[in-house]
Amino acid sequence: MLGSIGQRGLWVLLIALLGVGPVWAQEIPSEPAPLPQETELYPPFDDGLPQQTFDSVELLSLAANNNTELNALRDSWEIALATLPQIEGLPDPVLTAQYAQIPGFANPQFIHRGYVQVGVTQKLNGYGKVPAREAVAELEVKVRHKLYEERLNGLFTEIQKNLVELYNVESQIQIKRKHQFMIDHLIRVANVKYSVGKGAQPDVVMAQTERTKFESELSELWGQRKKILLSLRYLTGSDELPEGRAPVPDWPHEVELTKENLLKTAEQYRPQLWALRAQIEKAEARIRLAETEDNPDITLALMSRWFQYQPDGLMLTVSVPLPFFNKQRYHSAVVEKEREKEKAQALLEEAREKIELGLGRQLVEVETALDQYEITENTLLVQARQLFRGSLKSYETGEYDFSSLILAQHTLLNIELALVKYRTRSSLAVAEIEGLTGLRMVATYPLPKEGLN
Template structure:
């Protein structure tokens, strides 16, 4: 009987080794490609379409800014007779009038208005690009979490299959008087806990799939295949180089810089409000011969301008522009601080994750595998108790799951670093 038990345990070990790193056969869709998913999200997500439409709105406003007001056309009658309104040859002062007037802003106002509106469009474009960066980071995050759930499901599948073999072996040993009923019950409890964890992982996978489909603007139940192994490429830049890259590539930095320049333009435009705008007008008066006169035609020309005497309103407009500029300057300073601190933090996390991956791959996981194999053999030969063998199995699967957790953490930190800097870092 002991020989049969040994064969059962060895069969379980073989199953474990064969299933290690593999997924059960099924009809899963093909593994999704991360760059393709990011491109699909950027091209289809409604929030990106909305931000692009907003950018186009500001572009259209920039084209309108600084334009002249429409000229005014005036048609009229001067000095008409009340008792005969349409008699133009009864009085020499009666005339038919046509006139044009045009408002002209003070020199420099139109150029400053165009500049402020154009800079607002630049800022809107930066916000649009920033939205795309954030969306790409979200897709990468969900992708990494899907990878972790898929690997955890693989681990549970293998664990359950090995546990079934262990349970059969424990039941057989108990049946022949070589084991304890407590060992059988504990193994069954562990199997139930694994089944409970499997239910939770199934729910997590469905939720993550729905979340990713939402980002891709797909129906929520669109199937997404299992995620292939994640690579963990090193970051080819140091902190100083990453800060320089952020200055060049991060859209929000460019957008806040444009907001500062816009504040300067609006402040200059507000200062111009202390100067008057002009209105030029020209009128032509056509007269008919009347009362012995020849009815010579006449004209009038005039220039008028407003008197900017109410200074409080204009001073408040200057203060508003200065406050907007100061706000953008403070936000830019805060963003640079956040980028600087974020780069240092994420590089430290990536370094830790990379070192842990080397440790798990080269040390912990091979050692845990060997410890489990040794415990199986020792248990079959009555050299260790059931609890020790079961603990070594649990430790092995926990170590393997921690390996995949560290891989997912690495990619999550890398996605955050790329969003922080504003560009892909592994192309």
């Protein structure tokens, strides 16, 4: 982490610690240093960002209504729900009516006489078929519902990560705008010194060059901000987003939760795991359905014949198909569904392993970022501020050259940017943890520092 400051920054810090001028005799406070915008180092400035803050729940609501992929999954779920009443329980009975005229050559005794035959036919499903079909249809609804919720969970995670990235870019804009205003102050100081013959023209040129560099970097950051806003527009499916800036991410200060607890949370709340468990249940129901396919459907037929307008007979027919030639097909269907169940079980185990691996990595990321943030804020930031104050005072009194002052400012700038980077890394990891567990507001709980093995 110290390597990111740069060798020149370390050299300046070393000089500061060894003591340059009376300012270095000041005692370094043990309390964490205040945030940059709260110090007298920077003049008041306008960062150019909107005043209102984005609401992640409001953005998710927009996505739930407008995101095309989410709408397609919701339609699929509603289609499966609409098929439930269509499951055929008992087929409708069939009414048949027949009239026959007996020809005279067949029996002269009944010439010009006929009979009427009326019948009702009812098909009965084989034993266990209807409950198995209903179970398969209900579990299909559950699977599609959980897939919809999983995509919603993924959208929320992507929105949160985009907001964290937006916070990262906007924080860099704020920091560099502050240093740009500080450069404006240094330009005025250099001009005053040059006008009275105590400074050099290269000092002014160097300061103006630094300001131009800040303008270029700020232009790039504003471009990055536009790209993130375009990503948010795509995720929410909205043509226009309300004006806003990123909210400040929650920052964990206590560390108690373990990976084991988060794995239990994922088992309880992650929609993906619910969907895969429902897939296993559906595969079991399809096995039961395949096992009932050779249960014969029974057909009952009741017929009454009328001759000369008087009842002449009543007949009951029972038809039962004999599964002699399709036994192998029925057996193959059962084997196929058993393989589908094994596949669903393997997918569930794979998902659990990926969640466990992801949680382990993100917990390490949170722990590392938290430690780096604390070290940088409580030690390096304090020293860099003292170094810059001392360098500025020494330059104004003619005891320090301008290049050393700019170097001190770069050191302070890099440390402030490092704080933003560590906070961003931690917040991105928190968003990933929420996505992996399927439980929103994980960031409100203490985050783990033990139990990472």
